[in-house]
Amino acid sequence: MKFNKITKNSILLLQQVVGEAYVFTDTENLNKYGQDETDFHLYLPETVVKPRTPEEIAAILTIANNELIPVTVRGAGTGLTGGALPVRGGILISMERFNKILDIDTRNLQATVEPGVINEVFQNAVKEVGLFYPPDPASKGSCFLGGNVAESSGGPKCVKYGTTKDYILNLEVVLPTGEIIYTGANTLKNSTGYNLTQLMVGSEGTLGVVTKIIVKLIPFPKHDLLMLVPFKSIEQSCEFVSEVFRAGFTPSGMEMMERDALIIASKFIDSLAIYMEDDIEAHLLIEVDGNDIDVLTKDMEAIAELASKYEVGELLFAESAAQKQELFKLRRKINEAVRATTISKEQDTVVPRAELPKLMKGVKALGVKYNFKSVCYGHAGDGNLHIRLIKGELTDEQWNGDYMKNVIAELFTLCKQLKGTISGEHGIGWVQKGYTPIVFSEKEIEIQKNIKKVFDPNGILNPDKMFV
Ligand SMILES: Cc1cc2nc3c(=O)[nH]c(=O)nc-3n(C[C@H](O)[C@H](O)[C@H](O)COP(=O)(O)OP(=O)(O)OC[C@H]3O[C@@H](n4cnc5c(N)ncnc54)[C@H](O)[C@@H]3O)c2cc1C
Numbered sequence: 001m002k003f004n005k006i007t008k009n010s011i012l013l014l015q016q017v018v019g020e021a022y023v024f025t026d027t028e029n030l031n032k033y034g035q036d037e038t039d040f041h042l043y044l045p046e047t048v049v050k051p052r053t054p055e056e057i058a059a060i061l062t063i064a065n066n067e068l069i070p071v072t073v074r075g076a077g078t079g080l081t082g083g084a085l086p087v088r089g090g091i092l093i094s095m096e097r098f099n100k101i102l103d104i105d106t107r108n109l110q111a112t113v114e115p116g117v118i119n120e121v122f123q124n125a126v127k128e129v130g131l132f133y134p135p136d137p138a139s140k141g142s143c144f145l146g147g148n149v150a151e152s153s154g155g156p157k158c159v160k161y162g163t164t165k166d167y168i169l170n171l172e173v174v175l176p177t178g179e180i181i182y183t184g185a186n187t188l189k190n191s192t193g194y195n196l197t198q199l200m201v202g203s204e205g206t207l208g209v210v211t212k213i214i215v216k217l218i219p220f221p222k223h224d225l226l227m228l229v230p231f232k233s234i235e236q237s238c239e240f241v242s243e244v245f246r247a248g249f250t251p252s253g254m255e256m257m258e259r260d261a262l263i264i265a266s267k268f269i270d271s272l273a274i275y276m277e278d279d280i281e282a283h284l285l286i287e288v289d290g291n292d293i294d295v296l297t298k299d300m301e302a303i304a305e306l307a308s309k310y311e312v313g314e315l316l317f318a319e320s321a322a323q324k325q326e327l328f329k330l331r332r333k334i335n336e337a338v339r340a341t342t343i344s345k346e347q348d349t350v351v352p353r354a355e356l357p358k359l360m361k362g363v364k365a366l367g368v369k370y371n372f373k374s375v376c377y378g379h380a381g382d383g384n385l386h387i388r389l390i391k392g393e394l395t396d397e398q399w400n401g402d403y404m405k406n407v408i409a410e411l412f413t414l415c416k417q418l419k420g421t422i423s424g425e426h427g428i429g430w431v432q433k434g435y436t437p438i439v440f441s442e443k444e445i446e447i448q449k450n451i452k453k454v455f456d457p458n459g460i461l462n463p464d465k466m467f468v
Contacts, residue, residue: 001459003088004068006046014049014091017059022097024048033074033092037139038082038431039345045072045092052097054172054180054211061209061461062178064091070463071176073205075115075147078139080335080346081429083150083204088463095146098211101125109217110169110186115146115210132220134161137425138332146210152202154425156253156287156328159381161218163425165201172212173200176456186214199451204427205462207455224252224289225300226324230280230313234258234364234376237282238356240310241380244286245353247306249299253287253328254381261334261377261388268337273326277313284380285331287324334377335386343391343399344375347411351420353383362414363387370407384424387411405434412438428466436467 015023024030025047034044051057064071070090077084086092098116105111106129113122119140126133136155137143143153149171154163170184183196190197200207231237237256244251257265259281262274274283286303288296304315318324338344351359360376367374372394378386389407391399398404412422412435421439422428428436436445445467452459 001463002068003070003090003460003463006069006090007067010063010067010069011047013063014047014060017063018049018051018056022050022052024050033077033094034086036074036077036079036082036084038080038085038429039339039343041082041085041430043085043087044089045086046089048092048094050094050097054174057093057174057209057211058178058180060091060093061174061176064460065177065458068458069460071460072462073146073150073209075144075150076118076139076142078143079147079151079429080348080426081423082431083427083429083462083465084147085430087430087465090460093209095144095209098146102212104129104131104217106131108186109219110214111217112212112214113145115144115149115213117145119143119145119148126217127220130220131217133167133215133217134158135164135167138335145213149201149210149213150203150205151425151427154379154382154384156255156331156379159254159379160250160252160289165198167215167217168197168201168213169216170214171197171200171210173208173210175208176458176461180211181208188216202427204429204466206452206465207461209461221252221289222291223293223296224287224324225296226253226285226287226318226327227300227304228274228316228318228327229284229286229304229307230277230315231282231284232279232311232313234282235357235360236310237284238360238380240284240307241356242354243306244303245381247302249288249303251286251303251381252289253285254379255285255331256377256380256385257283257285257331257334258376260373261338261375262330264341264375265330265334265337268340269329269333271326271330273323273330274316280313285327331377334375335388338375338388342388344388345404345408346426347387347389347408348384348423348426349387349411349415349420350382350384350424351415351418353381355418355420356380356383356385358418359385359414359420363411366407366410366414370403372407379424382424383420409435409438415439430465433464433466433468
């Protein structure tokens with residue numbers, strides 16, 4: 001697709017729409033909005049705009065569509081696959097002024113919220129009225145709900161409660177052609193027409209700009225218990241995951257942390273919370289929650305009993321809210337800690353959970369074959385493991401070239417063979433799009449590209465993302 005550069009005249013038009021104070025062309029802002037949390041990428045937009053209303057966004061998109069200027073929408077910029085990178089320049093729309101919780105409807109257990117609200121701010125607001133919004137990415141302290149919708153983000157709680165897609169009832173969306181639509185209704189059930197809501201969830205800012213989100217809420221569970229199980233074999237830790245579910249338990253958290261992941265995170269936040277024996281290869285952080293503490297205690301004891309059949313170290317039962325928080329903090333900090341201490345690339349692999357041991361075995365075998373280390377962690381209960389490939393002694397040429405691309409392609413081929421796929425929650429965005437032919441047939445890709453054309457005939461919105 002050939003796009004046009006922004007002219008002085010289009011800048012003037014944008015200023016008329018949002019006000020001069022909210023159009024930026026200075027180097028500092030272009031740099032700030034030219035990168036996200038994906039490793040080492042910088043693509044400068046030509047201008048950054050910060051609208052406040054859906055109507056302003058509609059006007060911006062109309063200008064861009066008429067003048068064939070590419071547009072990229074940005075939430076908090078915590079994405080890990082470069083979805084918010086303005087790879088073709090053009091206009092970057094920052095959603096940071098859409099930061100209001102519009103309504104918490106305690107009668108219907110729903111809320112209407114703007115997409116620039118930070119996930120944790122929203123979670124805390126609904127908790128104050130006894131309600132729970134479970135999707136909780138490790139980045140919850142900074143990522144926006146709009147970004148969560150666009151990526152269908154997950155987190156530790158999602159193993160019991162489902163990911164973002166399971167909480168979105170309806171969305172207000174501005175289309176690339178400037179019309180404002182709702183995708184559904186504010187109901188728990190809806191068999192009326194195609195499911196545009198779920199099409200929009202996970203569409204990575206390529207089909208429209210989400211401007212209002214109507215979410216389902218549930219009552220906040222009264223109690224939770226947390227246990228840390230150290231395993232002497234990483235494969236055994238993965239085997240145990242599916243055994244817990246087959247035995248009839250659904251934990252509200254089932255997170256895996258490989259030895260190195262935990263060592264790096266502990267150093268990073270200066271935590272002595274976990275003492276690790278030399279023979280421990282991985283830990284599972286297991287949480288159960290609900291309203292009856294006796295039931296939870298029995299469930300946790302039964303899960304601990306199941307664990308005793310494996311080669312495990314001493315189990316740690318969290319005794320206070322502060323201890324629970326610190327254990328979860330260690331898990332949440334792994335991504336940041338590993339990135340801060342190594343050159344690495346993260347893969348968001350997901351397989352049916354009973355196939356996790358095969359995935360883990362395959363990853364380590366690939367490491368031996370191609371001479372790289374990996375640090376694995378993540379939402380094991382969902383079969384979703386983040387695999388950080390470490391550059392280590394690989395040359396720059398190997399790391400940036402076909403050598404590493406082949407490693408990733410082999411890893412994703414393994415996911416496909418195990419009936420899994422190449423992203424569980426981070427999306428495809430810019431950096432993973434070359435691998436989609438591993439999991440989609442030509443026809444499947446063609447259908448998706450045709451959907452994009454229906455929403456965005458000129459291809460102006462987040463171009464060059466998701467598909468080659
Ligand atoms: C330390 C760390 C930990 C993380 N942990 C997790 C985790 O546990 N689980 C998880 O799922 N992810 C995790 N992530 C990834 C990231 O936080 C999520 O993908 C998050 O949902 C991105 O939100 P954001 O607001 O930062 O979006 P951005 O990065 O700004 O954008 C992401 C995508 O959403 C689109 N977008 C943003 N807002 C809108 C909108 N209003 N309308 C349409 N499209 C929009 C953008 O165009 C882009 O394609 C983590 C990231 C970091 C840095």
